[in-house]
Amino acid sequence: MPVMDVLTPQEASFIATNCYFTLKDWINNAPTAGTETMANIHNRVLGAGTAGKPNPQAVNPSLKSTSLAGGKLHAVVDGTTGMGTCTGFGYLLRVNKGHDRHAIIATRGTRPELGAPDLLTDARAAMTGFGDYGPVHKGFKKTFDSVLSNLARDNRVVMDADVVHCVGHSLGGGVATLLAAHFARQGKQVRLYTFGSPRVGAFMSYSAMHQTIGKQNIYRVAHDLDPVSLVGPFPYIHVNPAVADENNMTLPSRTGSLFSTANHDMAAYIDSVADKPRATWDMARSLARQTDHDNCVLAKWLLHDSGESGWVQFASAKTLGILFKLFSHVLKGISTSLILGLTAVDLLAEMLLNGMTKAALLGEQIFTLLRHAATWAGITVSKGAQFTTLIIGRILSTMLSRLNSMAMHAIHAGANHLVAMPLAIAGGFALAHSVAL
Known part of the structure; x- marks a missing residue:
């Protein structure tokens, strides 16, 4: 965790990937509704990454080789999606760097194996209020409410941290955005990192989030042909939406097809921004400048x-x-x-x-x-x-x-x-x- 207490692209992308291991039996290639054991999650998040069935094609997203290796897996966070199904949805990691304390909240994306519960969260297109921020996506807000409720017992860890990092992919990116906005409103210094996130807030909500979180603290990564980041029409708008926004890192897709699942997969995002341990956000920004926004x-x-x-x-x-x-x-x-x-x-x-x-x-x-x-x-x-x-x-x-x-x-x-x-x-x-x- 180098300059300005910001996660590196590798750390952020690994976190966005390994939080999926909180879902029961993800490590055995057969995820189901439920929460994985703390020991297995620790193995995959901070340990050797050997728990469960091996998957030689998958990236091993353990943080063991990063500057976060000394962190403590403080809690596994459950979340409720769809029709009230509660599953492992992410984790809370505590990291001390010198005199600074960091809290990392990771939230996962949708899983099709869970059927209607996960998918119905995304189908709730209606808007709902989000404090004085304004209207946001109702389905994401519902899941956010459940995650925040489950975080309540560990609220002291978050509030005592000098910096709170919120990280997520896909649906998890939407929830992470709301978590970052919530804790920023509580006066915390927040960093937000999303990969392939859908749009969360309506026309003016995104602007209020910019002001509270700080645009410079929002690291939004998306492939330009990732359908999840494209759909959800106006008045839903991304944070850091404009081409000129420094941290709008819309990257050339790994494929030339809009509907290739590879454009949304976390392995592709790791390949784009974190294929080297020394990858930086400036490298990602440089790659984003190659994206054709006009055609x-x-x-x-x-x-x-x-x-x-x-x-x-x-x-x-x-x-x-x-x-x-x-x-x-x-x-x-x-x-x-x-x-x-x-x-x-x-x-x-x-x-x-x-x-x-x-x-x-x-x-x-x-x-x-x-x-x-x-x-x-x-x-x-x-x-x-x-x-x-x-x-x-x-x-x-x-x-x-x-x-x-x-x-x-x-x-x-x-x-x-x-x-x-x-x-x-x-x-x-x-x-x-x-x-x-």
Whole structure:
């Protein structure tokens, strides 16, 4: 733990991975609802990493070789997801560095083997209040409440720490964000590290979190084609959302496919930012600068006005992936979505919430795209027809339904590989329905 009491990329990514071992029988490649024994968790978090069945393809995320090796596994933290199922959800690690005391709270992501309990957490797309921060994702808030309640008996360890580190992947990144915001409001110095996190707060909530936690203390890592980090449309917004944000470390994906589960897997994140023990956040930032956030050439090609519909011809996962990056070349200075580094899907959601006035400012080119999108979604719109919120809503619902279906397939197809897989993305689908229909 070098400069400024910040975890290294390797330490943070190992923590985001090894907290999955709190789930019962994860070490035996057969996770079930329950909590693993403290001895086995210690072995995997701080020890030799030998407990359970060996998995030669998996990264061994033990902290034994890091500067955190002298830490103490103070507690295993349970969490309640979905329909009230309580499982091992993470841990509390206590580390002393010189005169400074550090508390590390790690929270895991969704597991498809648990079925509805875990996945339903992600499907709760409704918003709920989060103190004076504003509205946040209801499902994540529910799990946060359960984790915070289970942390209560160890609250003294957290409150006595000089620095509190909150770390999580996927759903765990969403919960870690709420934990960081909570303890920052309690006056603690907080560092937040997320990998492939979904969006947690609504339009103004993310800004309040910036002010309380400190943008410089939020280390958000995502692959640019990780579907979990993309879906959950406006008004949900990431912390450190803008391309120019120093700690928005949106990295080139390990694959060229939006729906490859590898883009969300923690092993891929370790490979991206922590493949060397001496990896630094500056290295991750340098890699993030290689990410293409514009894709103007592809956008203009898809927006061509020839007789054939480019949208129909390329109606595939690849096309849907391109859709996420289509709009930036015609939105400069007009859309909230561009300013905050959001996507085409967010623009459609923003249209639904704010009316069609903004759409009218975008000109005929944007309506050409919308006509192609409508055709792709199976909606007939004549060339001179006006786009209404109902039509936009149907396009958005179809996009999110397709994305949700593919993500769910990816989750269940990858379950047997026993690496951290994506959370369900039903939340965005439900939001589209609640707004548009």
